[in-house]
Amino acid sequence: MNREILEKLEYFLQYYRDVYGKDFFVDSRRIARLEAELPRIQPTIPPQPQRKAPMKQPPKTRTEFNPDEKPHTPLWDFMRSINTCTKCALSKSRTKFVFGDGNEHADIMFIGEAPGADEDRTGIPFVGRAGKLLDKLLAHIHLKREDVFIANILKCRPPNNRDPLPGEVQQCIPYLYTQIEMIQPKIIVALGRVAAQNLLETNASLKQMRGRLWQYRGVDMIVTYHPAAILRNGGLLNPTLEDFKFLAELYHEKIRRGKTGH
Ligand code: URA
Numbered sequence: 668m669n670r671e672i673l674e675k676l677e678y679f680l681q682y683y684r685d686v687y688g689k690d691f692f693v694d695s696r697r698i699a700r701l702e703a704e705l706p707r708i709q710p711t712i713p714p715q716p717q718r719k720a721p722m723k724q725p726p727k728t729r730t731e732f733n734p735d736e737k738p739h740t741p742l743w744d745f746m747r748s749i750n751t752c753t754k755c756a757l758s759k760s761r762t763k764f765v766f767g768d769g770n771e772h773a774d775i776m777f778i779g780e781a782p783g784a785d786e787d788r789t790g791i792p793f794v795g796r797a798g799k800l801l802d803k804l805l806a807h808i809h810l811k812r813e814d815v816f817i818a819n820i821l822k823c824r825p826p827n828n829r830d831p832l833p834g835e836v837q838q839c840i841p842y843l844y845t846q847i848e849m850i851q852p853k854i855i856v857a858l859g860r861v862a863a864q865n866l867l868e869t870n871a872s873l874k875q876m877r878g879r880l881w882q883y884r885g886v887d888m889i890v891t892y893h894p895a896a897i898l899r900n901g902g903l904l905n906p907t908l909e910d911f912k913f914l915a916e917l918y919h920e921k922i923r924r925g926k927t928g929h
Pocket of ligand 1: 782
């Protein structure tokens, strides 16, 4: 549009504004009505096709150990052959025999003390708070409990979680020997003072036992704090993480040597 036309148009508009008021070419009442209705006629976002909410899956918790679910392999057949054991008085007070669980071909085997209340109820080792912490320690070195095997010195819970009695250990530990022979781990990790003292047959303190490599029944063994002890004393976490780092290094060194044959 050239300047002349624009000027004419402006003049024309001004004329109508002067004569009819500033809203001369719109129906202001209609606009007010529309505005009042606006919330109702607001375009709504067309309903999205409803995505079916994913069914809430129960968290994958290991609920109960079922001996019948385990395959017929030497280790699990051995479990089925001993899980009705009555060699000591703990068989009378136990709810479930806790054989141990995990990968029967594991390179790393963890050995704790004895089942606690949660383990006695479920038949699965290390499922209580200490077990959850053990899972985290494993994750710290990029392992899952399915990668390792976890067992205890005793297969049945001592009342009130008292320390295992020497007679109970004597009766029960041969089961552990058989487990070690069948699993043939490359590394054993003793969890806590009671486990380590019973395996090494010593009264040494945990501080004295950790930080070095032991041999147990021909297998490299390291000793570290029991996760329950870390829950009681957070100061033990850092030294335990150091032990797990040592474990990871030892494990990778063994794998590397296994591959190269050196
Ligand atoms: N503490 C243990 O030593 N073993 C378990 O299985 C659970 C807690």
